[in-house]
Amino acid sequence: MALLQEFAAIVGKEYALTGNDTARWSTDWTGKYCAQPGVVLRPTSTHQVSQIMTLANAQRQSITPVSGHTGLVGGTYAPGGVMVSLDQMNTIHDINATTRTAVVDAGVVLSSLHDATDAEGLIFPLTFGARGSAMIGGVMSTNAGGSNVLRYGNTRDLVLGLEAVLADGRVVDLMSSLHKDNSGLNLRQLLIGSEGTLGIITKAVLKLAPKPITYATAMVAVPKLDDALTLLNRVQDATGGAVEAFEYMPRHYIDVHMARVDGAREPFDVPYDVNIMIEVATTTDTDITDALQTIMADMMNSGAVLDAVVAQNETQRRAMWDRREAAAELTFWRKPIVDTDVALPLDLVGSFLEQAYAKVVEADSGAEPFYIAHLGDGNVHYGVYPSSDDAALKDKIVEIIEDVVESLGGSFSAEHGVGLSKLNTMRRRKDPVALDMMRKIKGVLDPNGILNPGKLIPD
Amino acid sequence: MALLQEFAAIVGKEYALTGNDTARWSTDWTGKYCAQPGVVLRPTSTHQVSQIMTLANAQRQSITPVSGHTGLVGGTYAPGGVMVSLDQMNTIHDINATTRTAVVDAGVVLSSLHDATDAEGLIFPLTFGARGSAMIGGVMSTNAGGSNVLRYGNTRDLVLGLEAVLADGRVVDLMSSLHKDNSGLNLRQLLIGSEGTLGIITKAVLKLAPKPITYATAMVAVPKLDDALTLLNRVQDATGGAVEAFEYMPRHYIDVHMARVDGAREPFDVPYDVNIMIEVATTTDTDITDALQTIMADMMNSGAVLDAVVAQNETQRRAMWDRREAAAELTFWRKPIVDTDVALPLDLVGSFLEQAYAKVVEADSGAEPFYIAHLGDGNVHYGVYPSSDDAALKDKIVEIIEDVVESLGGSFSAEHGVGLSKLNTMRRRKDPVALDMMRKIKGVLDPNGILNPGKLIPD
Incomplete structure (x- = not known):
């Protein structure tokens, strides 16, 4: 050729x-x-x-x-x-401790950036299970999320500038390190999350944050998700918004973790249904563990917290995180699976779980839901193991879940992106005027349709 | 007609x-x-x-x-x-204290929203001098900034969802209240800051924040801007990023304030060149004043802080803010004026001021600069009173300032937007590929060019 x-x-x-x-x-x-x-x-x-x-x-x-x-x-x-x-373009050009910014190529591995910033007493806050392989270019083009979006935002909140190559080979230079820049339409945010359909991101200026010196990490059992949200708001207020992670693990998640991972332990002496992992971090010498324990004790008195265990050392903290970060492995080992990645308004996650369960089981009595949630963001990774691998059945389950999500004002795509897997969902669920705008923008910026065709934007 | x-x-x-x-x-x-x-x-x-x-x-x-x-x-x-x-569309539809979101029409006055959230123990953090007249629609269409962008971000960081009417009358529904929503190209961020050229924003879902219970506000005199940046980073680290405002007022600003405002007072017993106003706020009962004073005392010992006054009550705090918020009035009373709104990398604001002064005075020996800065964001409102009202001279001064800004990696437009006044600057300074992308997007979303023509995007 x-x-x-x-x-x-x-x-x-x-x-x-x-x-x-x-x-x-x-x-x-x-x-x-x-x-x-x-x-x-x-x-x-x-x-x-x-x-x-x-x-x-x-x-x-x-x-x-x-x-x-x-x-x-x-x-x-x-x-x-x-x-x-982009993997060969992997230079970290600059880490500036004064302005707290990093300039990196698209092929820099996320964990390499973590290591480099750590050496300067700073963090690039975005993190998730695949950090040892994921690269900045992909992180940006998918607007990746993860476990501490609650505190630091999604990828798009952490990018000050970027460079990209367009469909026709021209290079657009948006390499700003500025915190305020109102000079025209926001092309940066248009390219972030565009999944390679509008341009190839080659370089970026990223925001860094001071490295926390103390972490307070705990497992908390609560009666209901509403109690969890109360806990979240109270800890946020008491710590000045220092909650980095607020993760929900239901009973069945703990059970599967116990069954499949060597050395896995129950979080509490007795099993509970609603298990929350909370992590608070601070750059000051404030006693955040004390603040956390005070709130939990108070809520225990009123019955809004059932049990709580605070990690006493890094080993215990790591064990809590390992339990959470086993999620992808614990989800995908069993087939067939219908996996979704949905977002709900914070106060409607519980309604979603109840309604989705009832409707999925009504349609397929043998179906078993399996889920975990970044509860602080309203992001639920809701999977279902259907009773058979029948394509029509699986599609029906997806539709049922989407119906519930839509009725509650949620999104069918929270942090993993659309790619190929949610293209049909985009077609049937996204506001048609919004879809038309996307197609027009794609059409005018990539008139020959050569950049990652067939992804993100349905025909 | x-x-x-x-x-x-x-x-x-x-x-x-x-x-x-x-x-x-x-x-x-x-x-x-x-x-x-x-x-x-x-x-x-x-x-x-x-x-x-x-x-x-x-x-x-x-x-x-x-x-x-x-x-x-x-x-x-x-x-x-x-x-x-949009002024007749001014309903505050919802303020949700649990999810910390507000749903408002475009015509809601910013200070009305402040009042309504205050009643719920929350804040919509964005604020600036014109808050009593400015409305949410304009705030969003210009991506307004202000004095506490440092902590809470620009408008675009505070908007979860919006509704807009397009050039052809269709309504695009992006009314999400979600913290994670990766469902296609980010049209929300494209519309925010588009200055009415792509659509008319009619409604929004906004993020709220807990209302601080304590403020520590101080005037600090430092030898150089580098010392100010050290102070900022130290206070940020000691308070977990709780600095809400970090404003720089040079000597001549204080002098004009003293001369023109009844009851104005010197911030310190003796006059200093580099005057910083810092405000830290917390939702906790932590003693932030103590934290601030400890750092200032330490820096005073090393000579990096010359003097400091902490507001002892709300009256003193208000006086500090009044001095800062007189900026627009103190800038525009004198004509002719060349006013700019530029952003620099945080560590290059000092270089900018030195270079701009030398070059402006070289071109017009009678010119007098007058400026004030949101130093924590690198945003300088740099004005010059030229020696005459000659259009060519004024244009030359703008070009000189822009040259310095460009050479330092800054932006000619930080928070006020482009509108008509910076259209020529957009044409000559913005990356030409970026300009071409903007024109193409405008052309395809408003093919008849009827939405606010002649603004933001130069022909």
């Missing part, structure tokens, strides 16, 4: 991989989107990415950008296609 | 104002953009706004949206044109 040779000439032959050399990009973490790409190009500079897109645009060749390849929605699925991997 | 009658039929005759009835919309705060509109339509519902735009689009009639009419950049300038004022 002559085009392949032209691409190879841009990046160098050793960085144009085909056949078995593409193995790393042929797999998929969820097992649902495994496919061998035709070629994986690994540019080493923005200029090379620009040359690739210029050529691709002239030849109407579709391009699927990829970085860490840890997505859960098939956003990088490209059977036989041309993938552009 | 038949069209006028059709518009009047939509909103009712009493809400279609012409002639002297449009006086309120014919003035301009800065005095630079005074012009009588042909008609001011005051719809009372989203449906009416939609009908207006449907008709306008069919007739290729330009529309300029307006709400509080307090902008500083001529964004609502519409001589002889059709203005759509």
Whole structure:
């Protein structure tokens, strides 16, 4: 293929991989989107990415950008296609402790950035289970969330500037490190979360935060989710908004964790239904553990907290986090599965869980829900193991869950993105005027439709 | 004019104002953009706004949206044109203390929202001098900033959802109250800050924050701006990021304040060059005043702080704020003036001030700079009184300031927006690829170019 040779000439032959050399990009973490790409190009500079897109645009060749390849929605699925991997562009250009900003390439691994900022007494707050493989480019293009969005926001809240290559090969320079910049339409926020459909993000300026010196981490059992929300608000107020994580693990999650993970332990002496993991962090020498314990004791007196265990050391804290971070593994080991990633208004998570359970079981009496929630954000990873692998049944379950979400003002897509897996849902659930706006923007910024076609925006 | 009658039929005759009835919309705060509109339509519902735009689009009639009419950049300038004022759509639909969100119409006055949230023990944090007139719609369409962006972010960080009417009259429903919502391109952030060029924002879901119970407010004199940045970072770390305002007032600002405001006082017993106002706020019973004083005492020992006065009561605190909030009045009383609103990387504000002064005075030896800064955001309101009202001279001074800003990686537009006043600057300073993207997006979402034409995006 002559085009392949032209691409190879841009990046160098050793960085144009085909056949078995593409193995790393042929797999998929969820097992649902495994496919061998035709070629994986690994540019080493923005200029090379620009040359690739210029050529691709002239030849109407579709391009699927990829970085860490840890997505859960098939956003990088490209059977036989041309993938552009940012992994060779992995320089941390600057970490500025005075302005608390970092300048990084798209191929920097999230945990590498964590290590580099740690050395300066700072953190890049965004974190999630796949941090050892996920790269900044993918994190930005999917607007990744995670466990401490509650305190620091989603990816889009942590990006001050970026550089991207457009469909026609032009480079747009939005590399600002400014906290205020009202100079025209916000193209930065348009590119973040666009899943590679509007441009390939090549570089970024990220916000850093001071590294906490003390953590208070606890498991708390409460009677109902409403009590959990009261706990959250009280701890937020008492600590000046220092809650970093507020995670809900229902009884069945604990049971599966106990059954499947060596050394797993019950969080409490007796089993409870509603188990919350809370983590508060501070950069000051305030005794946040004391503040947390005071509130929990008070709520225990009124019956709004049933039990509580505070981590006494880093080992105990790590064990609490390990239980939470086993979520993906505990969810996906069993097949068939219908997995969703929904968001609800904070006070309607309980209603959602009740209604979804009743309606799913009504449609499939053998179905078993399995879920975990970033409760502080209203984000529920709601999975269902249906009684059979029947496609129509699985689709029906998805529709039932979506109906409940929609009726409660929620979103069918919270933090994993749309990719391929939620394309049908986008088509049937997103406001039609909003969809039309997205199609028009896509059409005018990528008129040949070559950037990650078939993802995010349904035809 | 038949069209006028059709518009009047939509909103009712009493809400279609012409002639002297449009006086309120014919003035301009800065005095630079005074012009009588042909008609001011005051719809009372989203449906009416939609009908207006449907008709306008069919007739290729330009529309300029307006709400509080307090902008500083001529964004609502519409001589002889059709203005759509959102002021009659002013209902606060909901304030939810559990989820800490508010649902409001575009015409709600910012200070009315402050009052309503205050009653619930919450705050909508965004605030600035014009809060008694500015309305949510304008605040959102300009992505307004203000004095506590440092802690709570710009407007775009405080909006969870919105509703808008597009150029063709269709209503886009993005009324989410969710903290995570990755369902397609981020149209919300595209509409926020678009200055009425892409749609008319009619409704919003806003984030609220707990109301602080204690404030520690102080005036601090430091030798250099670098010392101020050290102070900021130390107080942020010691209080868990609780600094709400960090304002820089140079010597000449204090002098003008003393000369022009009755009862104005020197902040310290002796005059200093670099005067900082810092405010820390907390929702807890932590003694933040003590934390602040400890740091200031420590820095005084090392010579990095020269003097400090902590407000002992609300009257003293109010006096400090009054000094700061007199800025617009103290800037615009004298003519001619070249006023800018620039942002710099936090550690380069000092370099900017030095370089800008040297170069402006080199070009016009009689010029006198006058400025004040939201130092915590790197935002400088840098004005110059030139030696004459010569247009070429004034333009040259703007160019000189912009050159310095650009060379330091800053932005020519921080928080006031672009409107008409910075259109030339957009043309010559913004990345040309970014400008092209903006024009394409505008062209496809408003193909007849009827929404606030001639603003924000230069031809």
